[in-house]
Amino acid sequence: MLFSSVSFLFMFLPLVCAAYLLVRRELKNDVLLAASILFYAWGEPRYLAVMLTTILINYAGAVLIDRYRSRGKLILALSVVADLSFLFYFKYFNFVLTNVNSLFHAGFEPLNVVMPIGISFYTFQAMSYLVDVYRGETPVQKSVYKLALYVSLFPQLIAGPIVKYRDVADQIDGREESFDKVAYGAKRFTVGLAKKMLIANTLGAVADKIFGQPVLLFDTPTAWIGAFAYAFQLYYDFSGYSDMAIGLGSIFGFRFLENFNYPYISKSITEFWRRWHISLSTWFKEYLYIPLGGNRVSKRRNLFNLFVVFLATGVWHGAAWNFVVWGLWHGLFIIVEKATGFAKKEGGRAFTALKHVYTIAVFLFGWILFRADTVRYASQYVRRMFGVFRKSDVAFDLSYYVDRIEILAFIAAFVCAMPVFKNMLTVPPERKVLYALVNVWMILLFVLSAAFVAASTYNPFIYFRF
Amino acid sequence: MSLFKFLRGEAASLLLSAAAVFGEKPLYLQAGGKISVVLLTACALPTYLLIRKAVSYAASFKTVGRRPLADVVYLCLFFVFLFVPMMKINKADRSQQENRMLAPFPALFENGTLNTKFGEGFNSWFSDRFALRRNLIHLHARLKTFDRYVSNNKAFTGRDGWQFTATETRQKKFKPAELDAVRQGIEKYKAFCRENKIKCYIEIVPRKIDFAKNQIFKVKSPDVALTVIDAVKDVFPIVFPYDEMQKADEKDFVYFKTDHHWTEWGAYAGYRALMREMAKDFPALVPVSEDDYDVFYTDNVRAEVERKFWKGQTCKQLNLPEKKCVDPATKYKNYTFKNEKDVTSVLYRDADKIFKYPKAKNKLKAMLIGNSFTENFASFFAYTFRETKKIRCNTPRNDELALSRFKDEILDFKPDVLVFLFESLYTEKLTTLKD
Numbered sequence: 001m002l003f004s005s006v007s008f009l010f011m012f013l014p015l016v017c018a019a020y021l022l023v024r025r026e027l028k029n030d031v032l033l034a035a036s037i038l039f040y041a042w043g044e045p046r047y048l049a050v051m052l053t054t055i056l057i058n059y060a061g062a063v064l065i066d067r068y069r070s071r072g073k074l075i076l077a078l079s080v081v082a083d084l085s086f087l088f089y090f091k092y093f094n095f096v097l098t099n100v101n102s103l104f105h106a107g108f109e110p111l112n113v114v115m116p117i118g119i120s121f122y123t124f125q126a127m128s129y130l131v132d133v134y135r136g137e138t139p140v141q142k143s144v145y146k147l148a149l150y151v152s153l154f155p156q157l158i159a160g161p162i163v164k165y166r167d168v169a170d171q172i173d174g175r176e177e178s179f180d181k182v183a184y185g186a187k188r189f190t191v192g193l194a195k196k197m198l199i200a201n202t203l204g205a206v207a208d209k210i211f212g213q214p215v216l217l218f219d220t221p222t223a224w225i226g227a228f229a230y231a232f233q234l235y236y237d238f239s240g241y242s243d244m245a246i247g248l249g250s251i252f253g254f255r256f257l258e259n260f261n262y263p264y265i266s267k268s269i270t271e272f273w274r275r276w277h278i279s280l281s282t283w284f285k286e287y288l289y290i291p292l293g294g295n296r297v298s299k300r301r302n303l304f305n306l307f308v309v310f311l312a313t314g315v316w317h318g319a320a321w322n323f324v325v326w327g328l329w330h331g332l333f334i335i336v337e338k339a340t341g342f343a344k345k346e347g348g349r350a351f352t353a354l355k356h357v358y359t360i361a362v363f364l365f366g367w368i369l370f371r372a373d374t375v376r377y378a379s380q381y382v383r384r385m386f387g388v389f390r391k392s393d394v395a396f397d398l399s400y401y402v403d404r405i406e407i408l409a410f411i412a413a414f415v416c417a418m419p420v421f422k423n424m425l426t427v428p429p430e431r432k433v434l435y436a437l438v439n440v441w442m443i444l445l446f447v448l449s450a451a452f453v454a455a456s457t458y459n460p461f462i463y464f465r466f
Numbered sequence: 467m468s469l470f471k472f473l474r475g476e477a478a479s480l481l482l483s484a485a486a487v488f489g490e491k492p493l494y495l496q497a498g499g500k501i502s503v504v505l506l507t508a509c510a511l512p513t514y515l516l517i518r519k520a521v522s523y524a525a526s527f528k529t530v531g532r533r534p535l536a537d538v539v540y541l542c543l544f545f546v547f548l549f550v551p552m553m554k555i556n557k558a559d560r561s562q563q564e565n566r567m568l569a570p571f572p573a574l575f576e577n578g579t580l581n582t583k584f585g586e587g588f589n590s591w592f593s594d595r596f597a598l599r600r601n602l603i604h605l606h607a608r609l610k611t612f613d614r615y616v617s618n619n620k621a622f623t624g625r626d627g628w629q630f631t632a633t634e635t636r637q638k639k640f641k642p643a644e645l646d647a648v649r650q651g652i653e654k655y656k657a658f659c660r661e662n663k664i665k666c667y668i669e670i671v672p673r674k675i676d677f678a679k680n681q682i683f684k685v686k687s688p689d690v691a692l693t694v695i696d697a698v699k700d701v702f703p704i705v706f707p708y709d710e711m712q713k714a715d716e717k718d719f720v721y722f723k724t725d726h727h728w729t730e731w732g733a734y735a736g737y738r739a740l741m742r743e744m745a746k747d748f749p750a751l752v753p754v755s756e757d758d759y760d761v762f763y764t765d766n767v768r769a770e771v772e773r774k775f776w777k778g779q780t781c782k783q784l785n786l787p788e789k790k791c792v793d794p795a796t797k798y799k800n801y802t803f804k805n806e807k808d809v810t811s812v813l814y815r816d817a818d819k820i821f822k823y824p825k826a827k828n829k830l831k832a833m834l835i836g837n838s839f840t841e842n843f844a845s846f847f848a849y850t851f852r853e854t855k856k857i858r859c860n861t862p863r864n865d866e867l868a869l870s871r872f873k874d875e876i877l878d879f880k881p882d883v884l885v886f887l888f889e890s891l892y893t894e895k896l897t898t899l900k901d
Contacts (some may be wrong), residue, residue, distance in 0.1 A: 006589070010551035045584065180533075186540070391499060429534040432536075443540060446544060
């Protein structure tokens with residue numbers, strides 16, 4: 001079930017909110033667990049078994065680690081291998097098989113498997129729990145239901161943020177819901193929904209129109225617009241989802257850590273990764289980079305560690321070479337910045353502006369790798385952006401791809417990517433007029449977003465092709 | 467209209483509709499106005515418990531002083547908006563506006579096992595039926611039309627009221643292997659026609675975007691149909707009435723602004739081009755002329771088998787209100803055959819028709835196979851011959867042009883003339899001639 005679907009918004013969410021807010025305190029976790037399992041099983045109940053098995057493995061693994069400390073490393077290794085084997089089987093097996101086939105001209109049949117939704121997120125959450133128990137950073141959770149709630153909690157189940165167990169352990173055992181939290185959560189949810197429906201989907205349609213065509217069929221300005229449209233789509237889609245997750249968490253009394261912090265204003269790629277998908281980069285830092293030695297090793301080893309982390313980041317995002325290349329692309333610039341100290345260098349306005357341009361260029365070309373179906377298409381696309389491609393077949397100019405509503409979405413995307421309205425949700429109630437205006441704006445945003453959600457269900461049958 | 471008026475209007479409309487969700491039907495406890503004590507108790511008890519729980523819950527909120535009124539209002543509206551859509555479910559089976567059946571409620575168990583697609587089915591069912599759906603979709607359409615350019619993933623509006631489907635502006639290019647397939651298919655049909663002494667013709671109608679002038683986008687790539695025409699020209703000359711239609715376009719619209727079909731005037735230009743080609747094989751052929759028709763103008767679209775006048779399919783795809791689509795200043799030329807009473811036409815299967823016109827000037831039998839562009843075309847073609855069979859090649863079940871599909875029907879009907887007619891966007895289907 002998606003947050004931006006009609007069933008979630010107008011059926012699941014109100015019923016769960018009502019049930020949750022009205023039941024006795026001791027039943028609240030049960031309501032959330034039942035809702036989370038229903039939420040997950042709604043789209044494809046068969047994969048519920050995979051998630052429940054992951055929960056049981058990690059529950060048993062942590063209990064055993066806690067009980068047999070001397071053999072903790074072995075139990076941890078076995079549990080992590082079990083977690084990763086699910087991930088590998090569902091997400092990477094066919095990718096590896098395809099590459100083996102093309103490399104050795106073998107004829108292995110790919111498996112007929114569909115990746116369970118959210119498997120990358122909940123597997124990483126579960127592994128963080130195991131490692132934290134092993135490290136003694138968090139006590140073992142004795143209740144399998146509470147662990148199940150942590151892994152399957154529906155607000156962050158399918159698209160993060162990746163919540164570490166130690167950050168929410170206390171909240172699972174005892175948290176307080178309050179009017180303020182519910183109000184903040186509802187507003188945060190509205191902001192996220194608006195980001196997704198009004199900006200991400202509008203610009204996504206522009207990006208789809210452009211990226212869906214051979215590069216021969218559009219001109220250079222169109223290629224740039226396509227790249228920016230996709231960059232904004234990705235940011236508003238993902239951060240919108242995170243906002244909705246944080247908002248829902250707040251309604252249910254949780255406090256999740258922020259996942260985005262205006263990444264597009266970064267002045268280096270190092271800074272970009274401190275602001276983009278913070279929960280993932282923190283996860284890799286704590287559970288991969290630091291165990292590899294982090295920066296307390298030789299400079300060469302440190303750069304190698306960074307390379308490994310970004311290779312893993314690319315692979316985590318998807319089983320395709322363009323994701324691998326995308327991860328390495330970012331890793332390359334991080335390594336260069338680390339080696340030259342570029343990220344820390346200060347300068348005048350011109351230098352700062354140059355740093356911005358450099359960062360935008362790197363992540364923009366990175367997103368092209370991310371969006372393109374193949375590395376070849378990405379390379380052709382970049383060449384088209386710089387006009388290095390023959391132009392004979394250009395079908396439409398830019399005005400075909402972007403109408404005024406979409407231009408408006410571009411402007412909104414550009415402005416909101418900067419911390420202009422950062423404090424909108426934290427305006428103190430004492431500033432009554434501004435506070436009321438923010439709330440009116442929130443209501444308007446919610447109705448507009450709901451209209452966009454509803455419009456996605458409008459599906460006339462046209463007697464055209466048939 | 468100012469933005470404020472627009473928003474005020476939409477807000478009022480939404481609130482009234484929300485009220486209607488509850489107020490449309492008076493709530494009777496029992497037919498005849500008698501109150502059932504059991505029912506009353508059954509309703510009152512949970513209501514009391516719920517209210518008591520809600521009040522006690524509200525009282526237990528961790529409040530520090532008074533909460534801002536703005537937050538109270540916001541939360542109330544937020545939750546009302548969340549709850550209202552499930553309060554009234556549309557029970558109709560069909561949507562007139564969307565021209566389709568609404569999704570049925572899925573079974574939880576099928577053949578004794580859990581239906582794993584229940585969630586998906588429920589989503590479709592609920593998405594088609596929730597309360598305020600129409601209002602929210604209407605609000606979305608109004609927002610889109612606030613600006614005069616409208617677009618969604620399926621269609622968009624250009625200048626001067628012209629509307630286009632997404633597919634109309636994107637053509638798939640042919641690969642060499644596909645062109646070979648087309649060529650082989652055409653040769654196969656040609657041999658079949660020669661063997662059965664039938665004269666065979668193909669006409670491809672030029673695409674709409676070449677006739678919509680002064681648009682915000684500029685069309686730079688040539689029509690893909692030309693690639694095919696060029697690839698098979700030595701085997702089979704395809705009629706492509708571009709010049710005739712451009713000339714006709716100077717006088718009247720050859721395409722509808724709010725629909726993807728050609729007008730009857732456009733179809734007449736295409737008809738004349740085909741007749742010129744046929745005259746090479748049938749020198750005595752007498753085409754119908756405009757004098758055989760009563761000409762009239764309408765601001766509506768007529769292009770499908772039902773011959774109804776309406777606002778157009780592209781307009782429908784954009785979900786626009788009728789007044790946004792039907793422009794009284796835009797008039798389309800239509801024709802009524804003067805000797806209509808002498809013609810019998812029978813819709814014998816889906817959109818397939820047989821026309822019989824004993825008084826036709828040509829005593830030939832003709833077969834017309836094509837997509838929906840044949841409908842307006844038949845207004846002239848079907849009155850040219852003694853007997854005409856029109857077959858729609860694109861049906862929900864099949865849209866292929868393979869000889870095996872039509873062979874028996876052609877041999878059974880024994881036409882003197884066989885014509886394939888479709889518009890440029892359908893050209894890709896020529897690859898299916900081969901199979």
